[in-house]
Amino acid sequence: MIVCRIFGWVLLIAGLSALLRDGLVWFDTGRWVPLAIGDLRGWSDGIPELVLVFWVAPPLIVLGIALIVLCRRRQTQRRRFRRRPS
Numbered sequence: 001m002i003v004c005r006i007f008g009w010v011l012l013i014a015g016l017s018a019l020l021r022d023g024l025v026w027f028d029t030g031r032w033v034p035l036a037i038g039d040l041r042g043w044s045d046g047i048p049e050l051v052l053v054f055w056v057a058p059p060l061i062v063l064g065i066a067l068i069v070l071c072r073r074r075q076t077q078r079r080r081f082r083r084r085p086s
Contacts, residue, residue, distance in 0.1 A: 001071045008067030015060030022057065 034055045
């Protein structure tokens with residue numbers, strides 16, 4: 001479970017850093033030019049063009065939060081056997 005949480009934190013930080021980059025570009029140029037999936041590494045072989053134009057920050061943030069929440073530590077432990085009062 002800890003590997004899942006660490007991966008979730010990495011995805012969340014990557015998504016927030018992409019969002020920060022988009023905000024800084026907007027602040028500097030005055031134009032909103034979000035980072036697309038196709039801009040990351042120039043992936044174009046075998047991927048439909050529609051996927052390449054998606055904004056990268058929201059999916060990374062949502063996946064990161066989902067992994068952190070789904071793999072969180074349980075607060076209460078379930079007991080297997082219950083004692084019956086005498």
